[in-house]
Structures are given as C-alpha cells and as structure tokens.
Amino acid sequence: MTLTAPTRTMSAESGSGATVELRGVVKNYGAMQALSGIDLDLQPGEFVALLGPSGCGKTTALRALSGLETIDAGSILIDGVDVASTPTNKRDIGMVFQSYSLFPHMTVVENVEFGLRMRKVQKAQRRERATEALEMVGLGAHGTRFAHQLSGGQQQRVALARALVTRPRVLLLDEPLSALDAKVRVQLREEIRRITRDLGITTVFVTHDQEEALAIADRVAVMRAGRIEQIGTPRELYATPATPFVADFVGLTSRVPGEVVGGAVVVHGVTLPLLGEPQPDGPVTALIRPEDVVLAEPGAPDVIEATVVESSFLGSLRRTRFLLADGSTVAVQHDVAVHPQAGDRAYLRLKRNAVAASPIPTGDTAT
C-alpha cells in the first residue's frame, strides 16, 4: 500500500464539536442485557475510546449512538437534543465500520460524494468537497479507482473521508483498524487522531486494543458486561485503575498473591500502597505492572527469589517472565543487554508504587 502524505486539510466548519450525552442507556437482546444503564458525556471536539473485551457492549453503545440499534431505556443527546427516536439518516453522524463498507459499484470519489448527494449538494460543490476530503486522507490521486483496487488501509481511509465530507456533528469509529496489519494500524490511527483534532469533531472510537485506545484517545471508557467500569484519561486509567478489572485490562499486569493489612497490600514481605476503595484485611490478588518490578542483586533488601521461565526480545527492551516461590509468575521489562536463560535463578525487587488488588483471587480475567 502506498501511504502518501496529506496535502490539504478540510476546514473545521459547521457540524464539528457537538456535545454527546448518554443517560442510563439500556439495551436488551432477549434475556441478555447488552447495555446496563450507560452514562457517558463527551465534550465538543473530544476523542473518547470505548475499550473492552469482546461482548462487553462497546459496539452496541456505538450503534445505539448511531441509531443502528434502538435502545430500551435511557436517552441519547447530541447538542442537548434527545435523538433516541431519530432515525440514523437524520442524526447527522459519520461512521466508519470495522468491515470494509465502500460501495463496490461506485468509484472512490463517488463513494465520498454519496453523503453529499443524499443531502442534495450541487454536483460541482460535491466534487470539490469530495476531492478535498480525499486529499485530506492522502488519496487525492485515487478518485477514479474502485474499492477492489485499493488495499485495506486505503479503503478505510476512503471510508474516513466519506464519513467526514458531510461535516457531521459526531464521528463514530467501530474498530476501523482491526482488519489492518500492525504497521498500517499505527500509521492510520495517528492520522485519524490528527484529522479529528484538526476538524475539532467529537469522536467515539471503539476498540478492544488497549494500546490503541491509550495512544489515540483524550479519554478512555473501559467497559465490562454492559457497564462502564471507569472513564478517564489514558494516564489516569493506567496509573490509578479504579477496579482490578481495569488494572488487568489496561496494560500488562502480573497476578501475585498478597494480603491486605491495614489498608496496604503485603506482597512477598513488601508493603505496597493499595489503589481504589479500602479493602478489609485478608488475602487478595495483587496486580503488578512489569515496570514496577526490577531485577536486583542477591542479598539486597526486600529481594524476591525467582526462576526465569521465558524471555522475549521486544526491540528496545526485553520482557522476561519469572516463576515465584508461591507458584505465581511475574513479568519484568528490562534492558536488552540482560539476557536471562530459562531456568536461571534471579532476584527481583518490587517498586513501592501503588497496586490494585482483587479480593477474589480467581475472578476477573481479562482477555
């Protein structure tokens, strides 16, 4: 795929920067509740990612916002107006789908023009705006091609141009990068962020990829079983997860047995501050980030003896998994110059950073 740099930028005109509010939105599929009373507020121009495992309700929430799914209770407000009963075609939204959704019988430029055509924009103006939108996504020279002549990344760029050309009030992105290879994903997500920031458009981005969500969004809403577990900036979510599920889902974590004593967690003799709500004294599973564990010299204070299980080269760093005496494993990220071999004896030290802890050791598994 050829990735060319955008040469022009669409101006941020009417339609950009609407407020979006979801109030107690409920959606049932028979006996299953896909959305259990979701509340979500988006400020004008804000980029919010809905993050969660499969089946958590993130796509349902997006589709409810678009009008492609009806809701059973609650309200959806765009710029303060309840659109819950407004059909999709009258909500003034733009949407990019997970699967390639370009109309196969139309050329690229005809695809981009389609929304303007439905809004009865004059032909000359349609062509000008469509060309401008295509140049914005770096595909100005591809207007006469058909969808089957484009790569996956190019198709999603055209879909983005098509969604934005009408200058919608809200942009909805339903895992638009999931079908692309890793390199194109990173390039395209950065472009999506740049374009939405330039246009100042309010954006909701659904993904199951926590790295993607943390990299692209102003705020991330972590969803689980039809509810929002926590919403906050990527830094807040990572540094101060409200629940063990969030800690486990956002970022790589190791699960290590510990014990709550007087509001702190004791792990292998090291007392660590406890994140979130106070918990009663007793056994817990502590959730520890790889960067909160470091390699140590034998004999140093508070070291934990461990055995190397496996070690992976990740380019700028190396991630090694160690087996502790209690049978749990802990991941450590360290300098690539250190190359532990499986079976080697090693010594670890826990940084005294706050950790989340789950009172139910066997619960809360994130995928």
Next chain:
Amino acid sequence: MTVKNSVRIGTEPNAVARWVILGVVGIVFAFPILAMVEFTFRDGLSGAHTLDHWTGLFDEDAARTYRNLFTGIGNSLLLAVVTVGIVLVVLLPTMILVHLQFPRLRRVLEFICIVPITVPAIVLVVGLAPVYSVVVQVAGGSIWTLAFAYGITVLPYAYRAIQSNLDAVDVVTLSEAGRTLSADWGRVLWFILLPNLKRGVLAASFISVAVVLGEFTIASLLNRVNLQTALLQIGSSDPYVAIIFALLALLFAFVLLVSIGRIGRSRRTGSDS
C-alpha cells in the same frame, strides 16, 4: 510415486480435458438442435430441402394462418413481464427485508420458496383450479392472471439467483453505511442495494422469463393459450412451423442465459491490486 506424476483430486482439468468435456457435452446438446434445424428445411418426405417453411412465415396470410401462434407468443411475453414484475415487487423486497431485519426468518422463506420445485405442475394445477375460479370472478379471465401461478413456479429459481447475490454482498454493512450517510431506506435500496444486486435480480428475471416461455402444463390444464400450447396445437397441422418457433424460443432463452453471465462486469473493469 512422485508429486509430478500424482493426480490431485479436486484440481481443475487441463485445457485439453476441458475442451474434450465441452465438446462431448456440446455434441449431446447440439445434435437434437441441429436435427430440428435440418427438419425445418425438409420438403415433406421427398428427401429434398427447401426454404419454404421459413419464407412462409412472411407470407401475406401468415398472420391469419398462425394467428393462434402469434396470440400464444403475445400471451407468453405478457405473462413473462407480469411474472418478472411479481418477482421484483414481491419476492425481491421480501428477501432484502428478511436478510436485513428478520434473519431468523430466512430458513422459513427459503423453505417456502423451494417447495414449488417439489410439487409436480399437475398437482399444482389441481390445487390452483378452485383458486382460479375465484380469481376469474375477481380479476376476470384475462391471460395475465396466469402470472400468479407462474410467480409460484419460478420462486425456486428466482430465490436461488437473488439469494446467491445477497450472500456474496455484505448487504447489512452497505445499507448501514448508506443510512449513516443520510440515505433513507428507499435511497439505500435504489442507490446501494439494487446496483449491487443487479446480477442476481437480472438472473432471476431472465430465468423467470425462460421458465414462463417454456411452461405448458398449467396453461394447458387451465385452458389458457400461451406459446407452448399454441406450438402443440400448430404442430398437429404444420410441424415445420412448430419446430421453427420452438427453435426461436430456444434461441431467445439461450441469449437471455448468456446475458446473465455478462451482467455485472460492465463497470468493474479494473484489475485487483
């Protein structure tokens, strides 16, 4: 045994094998058709050949001589048009609606549409006879009312043609994309779905036309005149003309079916990258 010499099951035959298969099958089909063509040039039992049977179609009194046949042709064409109309107005929207909104009903619809192929035409007529006694009272005895029965007989073929196209296109995502781009359902249908279902719709239409042009049993048993009943009738007095029109009907159906294969390629001329 080396890989080179082994025969892989499920692979395509080579070019020579393909031409041999095509040739054998072609001969099987061509032989009776060529015999029919040759028959239309025969001069009775003399063994000689003549163009009289063909040129006789253009005689001044041909319209009177073959009036019943021309009526049958006109009736069959009218029935073909109305039957295609029924397919496009009733079956196509129903299938799209079920595909988009009621996917759980798909199996039920498929069963209903396939059933007519399992019912012999004679059995269908026995069931339709009392229905048509009511139809005649309501809509009169015009020939076009036979299209209601033909609409049922073409269901399996039309259903298959449209369904295969529906399965090949991501209709749900395309229609959702259209709706997010401000298109209402009517525009989604007209601007997005129909162009992408063109191949299936035209295939269903052409197959329906071919079925209607070849239909004899229902028309005969319900005492209607169509191409096939007229051909049978004229065949008893002038077998040469009957064969000529049978050949022309066959040629027409052949052209329709060849057209199906060419539809849908017109705009997609670019190569995949």
